[in-house]
Amino acid sequence: MKKGVAITGMGIVSAIGNSVEENLEALLTSKSGLGISKHIQTHHKNTIKVGEVGFTNAEIAKKLNLPKDNNYTRTALLGCLAAKEAILNAGIKSISEYKTGLISATTVGGMDMTENYWKQFASNPEVQKYIWSHHAGDSTEKIATSLGVTDYVTTISTACSSAANAIMLGTRLIKAGKLDRVVVGGTDALSKFTINGFKSLMILSESNCTPFDANRSGLNLGEAAAYLVLESDEGVALQNKSVLAYVSGYGNANDAFHQTASSKTGDGAYLAMKKALKIAGLQPSDVDYVNAHGTATQNNDLSESVALQRIFNEKSPSFSSTKAFTGHTLAAAGAVEAVFSVLALQENSIFANLGFKMTMPETGLVPVTQLQKKELKHVLSNSFGFGGNCSSLIFSEA
Amino acid sequence: MKTCYIHSVVSISAQNSFFENDTVSEIQEYSDYKISAVHPPYRDFIPLSQLRRMSPAVKMGFAASKKALEKANIEQPDAIITGSGLGCIADTETFLNRLIENEEQFLTPTAFIQSTHNTVAGQIALGLKCKAYNTTYAHGSVSFESALVDAQLQVEAGEANNILVGGVDELGTEFVDYVHIVEHKQKQPIQVPLSEGATFCVLSSEKKEGTVAVLKAVEIQSKITDENIVTEMQAFLKRNKVDSSEIDAVILGNNGDAFDVYYQHIEKLFPKTDLLQYKKYVGEYFTASAFAFWMGAQLIEGKTLPKQFFARKPESKSYKTVLLYNQFKGSQHSFVLLTQC
DSSP: OOOOEEEEEEEEEBTTBSSHHHHHHHHHTTOOOEEOOSSOOOTTGGGOOEEOOSSOHHHHHHHTTOOTTOOOOHHHHHHHHHHHHHHHHTTOOOGGGSOEEEEEEOSSTTHHHHHHHGGGTTTOTTTGGGTTTOSTHHHHHHHHHHHTOOSSEEEEOOGGGHHHHHHHHHHHHHHTTSOSEEEEEEEEOOOHHHHHHHHHTTOBOSSOOOTTBTTOOOBOBBOEEEEEEEEOHHHHHHHTOOOOEEEEEEEEEEOOSOSSSOOTTOHHHHHHHHHHHHHHTOOGGGOOEEEOOOOOOHHHHHHHHHHHHHHTTTOOOEEEOOHHHHOBOGGGHHHHHHHHHHHHHHHTEEOOOTTOOSBOTTTOOOOOOSOEEOOOSEEEEEEEOGGGEEEEEEEEEO | OOOOEEEEEEEEOSSSOSSTTTSOOSOOOOOSSBOOOOOOOGGGTSOHHHHTTOOHHHHHHHHHHHHHHHHHTOSSOSEEEEEOSSOSHHHHHHHHHHHHHTTTOSOOSHHHHTOSTTHHHHHHHHHHTOOSEEEEEOOGGGHHHHHHHHHHHHHHTTSOSEEEEEEEEOOOSSHHHHHHHHHTTSSSOOOSOBOOEEEEEEEESSOOTTOOEEEEEEEEEEEOOGGGHHHHHHHHHHHTTOOGGGOOEEEEOOOSSGGGHHHHHHHHHSTTSEEEEOHHHHOBOTTTHHHHHHHHHHHHHTOOOOGGGEEEOOSOOOOSEEEEEEEETTEEEEEEEEEOO
16 A cells, blocks of 8 residues: 655744754643744733744844845745755755645735735835735745745645645645645744734633633634645655655545534534545544644534544544644644644654643543653644635654 | 546626626726726525625625536535635725724624635535535635646546636725735836636536536646746647647737736747737736636637637637636746637
């Protein structure tokens, strides 16, 4: 049986670190990155916890050697940083040597700049450079430029499942032989737009989120960028590359229930996991660990729990949500958690579901609450979003 | 590998493209810098209770997708794939303005939850109760073509039989003006109106009665220099085993800006072929190239397009192979080949 599509490199910047190594260190020591925002001037600053990347925009721009008059949004800056690490990690020296694509995910695109300058766009020539950096494709184009990718480049925006769909599409393009190599992932910066959006939905937690807990009180927003390098078997063999893990399964389904809420039966989540298992050729019992979507909203965690019980026939494998480390990083979440899933396989470790105290009465499911060492062969990762978009990925050991 | 058939193509645009008999007979001329689509009476397609809250993008997407499915005689597609460059910009503007004006206080969530790029695809799925594969591309001028690539991949691999694919962008009220301001500081800015529209189609692995055309090839490429565009076009045709002499019509995305030089190079490559342009009449927006897809299907179906679309028409003939090419500011190039089935 084919193992799937090879992952040969990873890069990440999140609230728990600016590299794969730093993220792993925080995961292994159960150190959350949630806190009060330093960079965003929001009215709600002191009443919410967020997962913010430590670097300022100026610091990242300096690392990327950008000219002073650049029009990079924070979404683009974070994306470039993480994508560059992924390329370095994959040992890629010449991008054009193989047919290489880039698929990046984002929800807010350049909103972090747009919201600051919206009322000045008409009159202030100095900020008008950010008009063209608003649309979702802009950060992707800038990442492509910084990596030197000129071929197949696109952006996916399916709310909080975006990056999972980017990984899925990349895997399919490699399988179909359309590309030799593809950088896949997502990036989203914190913005007042999303903070106030989730606030108006009354699903923002004032304290650190507690996924799957009976008394969970909502989510923390985060910002991050994470990318994986996927390569064809031929490419891996020709270059004699070491493989970090494989993308072995993927599934995408729509809950078709409500624009923002998940159904009580978790149909979308159930169908996405079922498809992913089928593509991977695995039985539910083959899954050793589920990195759950687990945002810590009342609605998601219950719906996802029900879906987990349906797919795993009441015998749920070990599971945890890592949202209490990073916050919910929206479009980037699927890629952040893909990196974490690969790290889990490499380290044979299940990362802690921080903050959990009391079992949900409806399901009785108990996540892994402390770092647990366990031999892992297959990890399933869920990402769900507005618009009913549900996606599941399965990562298998190299 | 399976053939990717096109069962229906429906387009809402600034021309009267949506109505029976599904073709534009008279061209509407525009002189404004921004123009709206010719909106059909949405209450014929959407229950009034839902219509009230829907933004133009959702309305256009809903109506166009409904008609595309009807024409293809499909109730439940196996996948819904959309492309939208700016997503739901009208609701984005609404929420952003309230956020700023109310200083982040007393906000209601409706505009926010409808502001995401995947709102149209999500609402279509909700309307159809369709739990199948569902995704949305948001990559500037290749948003629609990215959706086509995904759909073609699924059809060719036998993963799905009938796929609903669409491209949609709405005008909004403010951002479009900001784009206009910065654009007109350029030496040679876009010369056509900024606009909106929705084009939806059903792609299928099966050939059946009424099948419109075949989607023979679709490719996107991020960066090509103008000197290299002819070489890349030739390589695209060669990869897809089509000789340039077989092309009966070329539809180009000229918008009058400095980057039209790309189209001029392509024109020279096909000196005797019918040449069509459309952005003067439907405007420029990130998914405007989906209108060219509709035009190409019209030609292959043997329907007549108004003479204004033809920049060059040496003789009347039937159209067996149509080539579409579009780019935006020298980036986001797309190549599409449509053939008779």
